[in-house]
Amino acid sequence: MTYQPASDRYDSMTYRRCGRSGLDLPAIALGLWQNFGHSHAEDTQREIVLHAVDRGVTHIDLANNYGPPPGAAESFFGRLLAEDLAPYRDELVISTKAGYRMWPGPYGEWGSRKYLLASLDASLRRLGLDYVDIFYSHRDDPSTPLRETMGALKTAVDSGRALYAGISSYTAERAAEAVAVAEDIGLSLLVHQPSYSMLNRWVEEGTPSVLDVTEEAGMGNVVFSPLAQGMLTEKYLHGVPADSRAARGGSLSEDFLSEETLTHIRALSGIAKERGQTLAQLAIAWVLRDPRVTTALIGASSVAQLDDSLAALDNLDLSDEELERIDAHAVDAGINIWAKR
Template sequence: MNYTASPQRYQDMEYRRCGKSGLKLPALSLGLWHNFGGIDNFENARTILKLAFDNGVTHIDLANNYGPPAGSAEETFGQVFQKDLKPYRDELVITTKAGYYMWEGPYGEWGSKKYLVSSLDQSLKRMGLDYVDIFYHHRPDPETPLEETMSALDLIVRQGKALYVGISNYSAADTEKAAKILKELGTPCIIHQAKYSMFDRWVEGGLLDVLEANGVGCVAFSPLAQGLLSNKYIKGIPADSRAASGRGNGAIEENRITEENVNKVIKLNDLAVKRGQNLAQMALSWILKDPRITSVILGVSKPQQLTDSLQCLKNTSFDEAELQEINSILA
C-alpha cells in the first residue's frame, strides 16, 4: 500500500529559524546515527521515518559513516525515500556529513577537498538524491588548512550538491574562523551540530555565544547523554541497552553509570514528574529552552520512543526555581 503522509503533520510541530538563514528546522529532528544500519530491522526503521514525518519532523540527520556498517544508514534512508518519501522531497531537510574514516588510503577521512567531494558523491548515490539540504564537515582536521576545507564546502554548494553547509564538533575559536572564511566565500555557515545535554554542557563555555554573534544555528545531538537522561538506568544497566551491548561508538560508557550519576538522574526524574514530564522529555525541553538552539536530534530505536519524545514540546519553559534546582543537582 502506498504511503500517504498525515494531513495534520504540521499541526503540533514548532519550527525554528536556523541562525540568520531563511531555513527553518523542526524543534525535534530525527538522527540516523543508530538503529538504521544494515544490521538493523528495515521495517522498524521505515516505520520510524514515516511516523517522524507524520508528526512534522521534516529534518533527517545522517552522515557517511552512520550504520553499522558505515554507509548503510544512508542506504536504508535511500530505500525508504524511494518507497515512501520521494513525493515529499521538497518538504524534507536531508543532511549528511563527512570527516570520519570511510575508506582506505590517504583520501578516506578528515577534511581535504578530495575527501569531502568524493564522500558526498558517494552519499548522494547511496540515498538516491540529487542534492542534500545541508552538508557538514563532521570534525575539525588538524592538518588540512581550514581554508581548503571551507572552500570545499563552498564548491559543493556552487555545484548544486548541497543547499547549505555547516560544521560539527568544532571549538568556539575554530567555529569563529570557519564562519569568517565561509562568509567571505559567499556561502555562509548556517549551522553547527554539537553534543549537548544536561551532563555535557561544553557549548555554554563560549560556543553558543559565537554562534549567536555570527548568525549560526545550533543543532544538539546526544541530548539524553546516550540514554543516561532517561528512566532506563535508574535501576542499573538493563540487558537490552546500548551500554550492555557495547555496540558501536555510540554506546554509553559503562563508567558513566556511576552511583553518583544515577542519584542525580533520580533527583532530576523527581523534578520532571513535578513538571508533568518524564526525565527524557524534561531533558529535551531543557535544551530547547535556549532560543539559540535550532533543533534537538532524537535517536530512537522504537516508534514509541519517538511519540514519547514529541510530548516534550508541550512544555519547554522553566521557571527560575526549576533551573536552580537542576543546576544544584548537577553541580
C-alpha cells in the same frame, strides 16, 4: 500500500528559524546515527521514519559513516525515499556529513577537499538524490587548512550538491576561525551541530562560548545527544539493562554510569515527574530553553520512544526555580566523546 502522510502533520510541530537564515527547522529532528544499520529490522526503521514525518518532523539527519556498516543508514533512507517519500522530497530537510573514517587509506577521513567531495558524491548515490539540504564538516581537522575544508563546503553549495553548509563538533575557537574563513571566501555557514545535554554542557563554556560564536555569526545550533545517549531516560535509573546501549558497548560506556552521575540523574528524574514529564522530555525541554538552540536532534529505536520525545513540546516552559534546581544536577559526566583529543 502506498504511503500517504498524515494530513495534519504540520499542526502540532514547533518550528524555529535557523539562525539568521530563511530556513525553519522542527524543534525536534530525527537522527539516523543509532538504530538504522544492518543490525536493526528495516521494517522498524521504516515505521519510525514515516511516523516522524507524520508528526511534522521535516528534518532527517545522516552521515556517511552511520550504520553499521558505514553507509547503511544512507542506503536505507535512499530506499525509503524512492519507495515512500519521493513525492514529499521538497517537504524534507535532509542532511549528511563527512569527517570520520569511511574507507581505508589517506583519503578516507578528516577534512581534505579530496575526501569531503568524494564522500558527498558517494552519499548522494546511496541516497538517490541530486542534492542534500545540509552538508557538514563532521569534525574539525587540525592538520588541514580551514580554507581547504570551507572551500570544499563552498564547492558543494556552488555546484548544487548541497543547499547549505554546516560544521559539527568544532570548538568555539575553531568555529570562529571557520566562520571568518567562510566569510572571506563567500560562504555562509548555516548551522553548527554540537553535542549538548544536561550532562554535557561544553557549548556553554568559555568566553566566547560555542553558543556565543554561533549567535554572533547568525548560525543556528542543531544539538545532538540531548538525552546523553540514553542516560537521561529512565532506562538506567536502576542498573544497566542487558539490551541497552551501555551493555552492548560502543559509544556509551558503562563507565559513564558512575554512582555519582546516577544520583544526579535520579534527582533530575524527580524534577521531571513533578512537571508531569518523563526524564527524556525534561532533557529535551532543557536544551531547547536557549533560543540559540534551533533543534534537538534525537534518535529512536521505536515509535513509542519517538512519541515520548516529541511530547516534550507539550511543556517547554521552565521556571527560574526549576532551572536553579536543575543546575544543581546538570553537571558534567565526562561523556563528550566528540571533544578535541
